[in-house]
Amino acid sequence: MLAHAIFFYFFSILAIFSALMVITSRSTVNSVFFLILDFISVGCLFIMVGAEFLGMILLIVYVGAVAVLFLFVVMMLNVAQQKQSWFVGQKSTHIPSGLIVSVLILLELLVVVGGWKYKENIMSSSNLVIDTSITNTHSIGSVMYTDYILYFQLSGVILLLSMVGAIILTYRKRENVKTQSYLKQISRDKASAVMLKDVEFNKGVKIDD
Amino acid sequence: MEYLTTLINEIYKILFLVIPILVSVAMIVWLDRRVWGLVQKRRGPNVVGPFGLFQTLADALKYIFKEIIIPASANKTIFILAPIITMTLALVAWAVIPLSETLVLSNINVGILYLFAISSLGVYGIIMGGWASNSKYPFLGAIRSAAQMVSYEVSIGIIIINVLLCVGSLNLNDIVLSQKNLWYVIPLFPMFVVFFISALAETNRPPFDLPEAEAELVAGYQTEYSGMMYAMFWLGEYANILLMCAMGSILFLGGWLPPLDIYPLNIVPAPFWMIFKILFLFFLFAIIKAIVPRYRYDQLMRLGWKVFLPFSLIYVVLTASFLLYFDKLPKGSF
Known part of the structure; x- marks a missing residue:
């Protein structure tokens, strides 16, 4: 001990x-x-x-x-x-709003902690039946996927929603960005990639357009 | 008194785990360079000791006698802490690796989660080193490697879920024992390939060694390190590689089980099989270092998020529905 x-x-x-x-x-x-x-x-x-x-x-x-x-x-x-x-x-506008929020949180904490009463033996740990043959991974799983399956899945959906929302908010399509297109690279063949040109003197060839 | 004997006993056990690991890390560095040399038709290190086996020891000696330089603008505490954390995390994870059914330091219920957690902590050594150096190249290298390791952890996690679906337990010994009839490399072969590639990326090995891409970033997060501190990063890296090989052999290659339970194979002691499998996977790591060119950064990210993640997710669904349909789901605890 x-x-x-x-x-x-x-x-x-x-x-x-x-x-x-x-x-x-x-x-x-x-x-x-x-x-x-x-x-x-x-x-x-x-x-x-x-x-x-x-x-x-x-x-x-x-x-x-x-x-x-x-x-x-x-x-x-x-x-x-x-x-x-x-x-x-000089112009610090954040302190008043910060003060308001922190005072509110303090009041909330006071309300919650102030109303807290000590109760004896509401759930004594010695009365709990613990099955030692089951690992706690198994027992968490069996509670979460039976009694609380709705809440569990809903919280997953909420997380997914916030993820999609964050991506939509920050995503912007930029122009003129060079990206690698694998499909384009693979589908190139000799006919489309190589050509024969007569180059005029002092003119050159325009490539990559 | 009772506590004291327990304490001494445990320390004794830990020393007998850590020292062989450090020695094998030294040997494996030699093996790596030797394979690399042979692929490129060079000889590799072959001068110090028989076959050049003591090359790494000579290197380590050199590092010990070199001066440790701490840059003036570096954040001293974190700068010194970074290599220590890398090294410690790489060694701590070995506590749960079973070399045979009984030869394991601590046989915990959530062994595979522990391994996963420790390997996900590995990124801190790199970020801390890169940031504390207070210099451009290390910082860029650290950010790259952090993004890379976080990305590939996701796919490793999902691959682990694939295996766990077939096992029904998080204990490493249970995972090995459930492969008695069939190694998971056969039914889950695509996952083995994805795991292997993710392990390459997770340990910053070529072709994914972008954090220390010499041509772009000097030496990445290690640029400002010298002497023993550099050597600790380096040892930690190789210990991590060995750990990933051990994880691969436990998850897919049946750990300490012999390939077939027949006469000449099953009298070979179990730790031998485990070591053999780790060495086999490490040999693949070494060969790949020699024959594959480096990935570009955007290609690396694309591979992680757009190829491996969806693929392993689909495979989870496949495995789960297969197990459910043929009623093969593992029942209860072991």
């Missing part, structure tokens, strides 16, 4: 520390790196509880894909400069 406790406190302290560093570190790239560390330590906590499937999925989806894109955007956009121009510049 001792080793378990040591690991638990190690990972949870790491998680809280990196979560604090995400919001306090000066450089945006550093805060993304701390976000990644946070994801990893939370994933490790999941694995410690025995939810190894959730932990691995957290690692694959958030660390392996989402955070990479975060890092991409932060590295490319040079956010530090923008922050400078937003909050330090």
